[in-house]
Amino acid sequence: MTETNAPQKRSVPLWAQVTIWVVLVGLLALVGFGLNRASNPMAEIGKPVPDFDLVYFEGYEYNETKEMKLSDLQGKIVVINIWASWCKPCEQEAPDLEEAWQLYKDSDDVVFIGVDYVDTPEGAFGYLKKFGISFPNAPDLQSNISSILNRQMGVPETYLIDREGVLRQIKIGPFSSVAEIQAFIANAE
Amino acid sequence: MRTKKLLITNTWFLAIALVLVLTGLFYQTASAQDTAPTDDEVNAIAKQLFCPVCENTPLDVCPTEACRQWRELIRQMLAEGKTEQEIKDYFVANYGARVLSEPPRTGFNWLVYLVPPVLILAGAFALFNAFKEWTKPKSAEAGSGQGEEAGSSSDEDDYIQRLEEELKNRK
Structure with missing residues (x-):
């Protein structure tokens, strides 16, 4: 019905x-x-870091090489520090990083690379000059490097890559002393 | 007498040279000021870009120091004779396509431009069909279901009649 x-x-x-x-x-x-x-391949602790290009700032090249790949540095301990001129905590660790670099630069076993994240050329060069930074530095073009390194929180962040190209440790935030940087690098041994 | 004449000639020559140099310098400064990009010209490009750090803020209204430096960079590039496209290309090369207020019309970005109109057209077509369907059954029923309707109205009349009788009986 x-x-x-x-x-x-x-x-x-x-x-x-x-x-x-x-x-x-x-x-x-x-x-x-x-x-x-x-989507980019992303780095993970304990695994090899996917390769990427580095195009250094003028005057901040590695061994006078303007462009290179991360894989070109295999066999050395690589410390990649991501920073920006607008980042206040980065200023806190900048003098310590430079001081630590002075301790390692002659050994040619440890390489420091600064990666400038989303910055203006004026700001970047002003920052490098202000803190007397002398280790190699490159801009993070299109945020590609920080994306591959799987940037966790913001800036500064520091990545430790061992001689085999494996990511060993990530430091989120600024280092508070040169000793802390040395202890961090010792983890790659 | 001859030395004096030579001295006067040299003085005149020096004075004319000085005037020429000063005029040249003044003209150079004035023309440089004339060609200096205005804030409007800078902002016309800046508003097509987004602050790479503080996301979702157009570069022309972004109040941070970094944004001020980026606007100065645009001014500098305009003064160097760079075109709008060249400046936008520079920003994309350095900070990625996410700084553009409109996604570039290449590759998969075309989906952003094509999908919404296609969906709107599909929606309009579906609505048109739905309206057609809603109107069609009524006219069809009006023709074919007359007996049924008459039946139902007579049922209703009986009910009303009974209701009225019941009410009368109560009174």
Whole structure:
């Protein structure tokens, strides 16, 4: 009785249903493919760091080499410090980093590399000059390096890579002394 | 007499040279000031860019020191004769495409421009069909279901009649 009184539902034609599903699945596939292509490989502690390019600031090259890859430094302990001129905690550790670099630079076993994260040229060079930084420094072009290193919180952050190119430790925030930097580097031995 | 004439000539020569040099310097300064990019010209480009640090803030209204330096960089590049596109390319090369207020019309970014109009068109088509369906059954029922409707109205009349009788009986 009730069945006969109920209004008859008109179903969406099959061709329309198929078209809608094809379009939706196609869009999802496109978005997924795009996201997959855009995502960088990321570093993890205990695993080799994916390779990336370094294009040094003029006057802050490594052994007078303007461009190089991280893999070119295999066999050395690499300390990568991410900083920015607008970052106040970075200023706190800058003199200590330079002092520590002076202790290691002649050994040619440990390399310090500063990576300037999202900065202006004026700000970057002003900062390097202000703190008398002499170790190699490069801009983080398109935030590619910090993205590969899987930057955790912000700046400063420091990454320790051992002689085999494996990420050993991450320091989030500024170092408070030269001794702390030395202890950090000792973890790569 | 001849020496005096020579001295006067030299003095005149020096005076003219000095005037020429000063005029040249003045013209150079004045023309440099004339070609210096205005704040409006700088902001016209800055508003198409976003602050790379403080996300979601257009560069022309961003109050931080870093943004001021970026605006000065735009001014400097304009003064060097760089075009709007060259300046935007520089920012993209350094800070990534995320600094652009509009995604570049390349690769997968086309989805941003194509998907919304396609969805709007699909929605409009679906609505059009739905309206058509909502109006169609009424006219169809009006033609085919007359007996049914008559039946239901007579049922209703009986009910009303009974209700009125009951009310009368109560009175």
